[in-house]
Amino acid sequence: QVELMESGGGLVKPGGSLRLSCAASGFDFSDSYMSWIRQAPGKGLEWLSFISNSGTTIYYADSVRGRFTISRDNAENSLWLQMNSLTVDDTAVYYCARDGSYGELAWFDYWGQGAQVTVSS
Amino acid sequence: QSALTQPASVSGSPGQSITVSCTGTSSDIGGYDFVSWYQHHPGKAPKLLISDVSNRPSGVSDRFSGSKSGNTASLTISGLQAEDEADYYCTSYSKTFHVVFGGGTKLTVL
Numbered sequence: 001q002v003e004l005m006e007s008g009g010g011l012v013k014p015g016g017s018l019r020l021s022c023a024a025s026g027f028d029f030s031d032s033y034m035s036w037i038r039q040a041p042g043k044g045l046e047w048l049s050f051i052s053n054s055g056t057t058i059y060y061a062d063s064v065r066g067r068f069t070i071s072r073d074n075a076e077n078s079l080w081l082q083m084n085s086l087t088v089d090d091t092a093v094y095y096c097a098r099d100g101s102y103g104e105l106a107w108f109d110y111w112g113q114g115a116q117v118t119v120s121s
Numbered sequence: 122q123s124a125l126t127q128p129a130s131v132s133g134s135p136g137q138s139i140t141v142s143c144t145g146t147s148s149d150i151g152g153y154d155f156v157s158w159y160q161h162h163p164g165k166a167p168k169l170l171i172s173d174v175s176n177r178p179s180g181v182s183d184r185f186s187g188s189k190s191g192n193t194a195s196l197t198i199s200g201l202q203a204e205d206e207a208d209y210y211c212t213s214y215s216k217t218f219h220v221v222f223g224g225g226t227k228l229t230v231l
Contacts (some may be wrong), residue, residue: 004166035220037222043224044210044222044223044224044225045159045161045167045210045212045222045225046222047212047218047219047220047221047222050219050220059219061218061219062218095166095167097167100169100172101155101172101173104155104214105155105214105219105220106153106155106157106172106173106214107155107157107169107172107173107212108157108159108167108169108212109169109172109178111166111167111168112166113165113166114166
């Protein structure tokens with residue numbers, strides 16, 4: 001059974017940092033291309049970052065480039081998102097998702113349940 | 122402001138059909154057949170409904186169908202059911218931004 005489980009969310013002050021984790025199971029994680037996507041309160045979905053199966057190709061949305069870092073460990077079936085210099089606009093539910101199109105960024109077939117990140121003083 | 126434009130809401134009665142539009146540009150929807158659609162019930166993981174404009178993944182009801190014309194993609198839901206009430210999102214590969222989402226459409230089943 002395919003499962004993506006995010007963890008590490010919580011309440012953080014503006015300017016602070018947080019590291020989200022995504023534990024994968026039930027599919028070949030090492031052959032999978034992964035992304036982070038978020039949904040702010042009352043807003044739509046926003047793609048944030050992509051990492052190739054080997055970790056050698058990485059993309060970021062303009063809104064997080066320079067502040068967020070995506071990484072993975074295929075031996076641990078794990079994906080991470082290191083988030084620094086957080087602002088209130090980063091308050092959202094964060095999802096990890098698998099790129100089902102093997103790096104074409106065409107569609108996401110597996111999603112986690114999401115992790116809540118709240119940035120507030 | 123989302124890169125792709127969707128209507129904020131649509132509604133229909135059980136058994137009817139509805140269509141959700143998703144308008145982009147030649148740099149995303151118009152330039153690639155990489156449009157996908159997702160159903161999102163609040164508090165749950167989004168679910169892939171349509172990939173590559175019109176392909177339905179295994180297990181997705183054939184009441185859901187997708188199409189594209191120029192810079193506009195569409196999701197049609199036929200035979201509306203109460204459980205279809207959810208938020209629907211389109212997304213496309215983008216030459217400029219890698220991936221762009223629509224702002225989402227709330228479907229109300231009357």
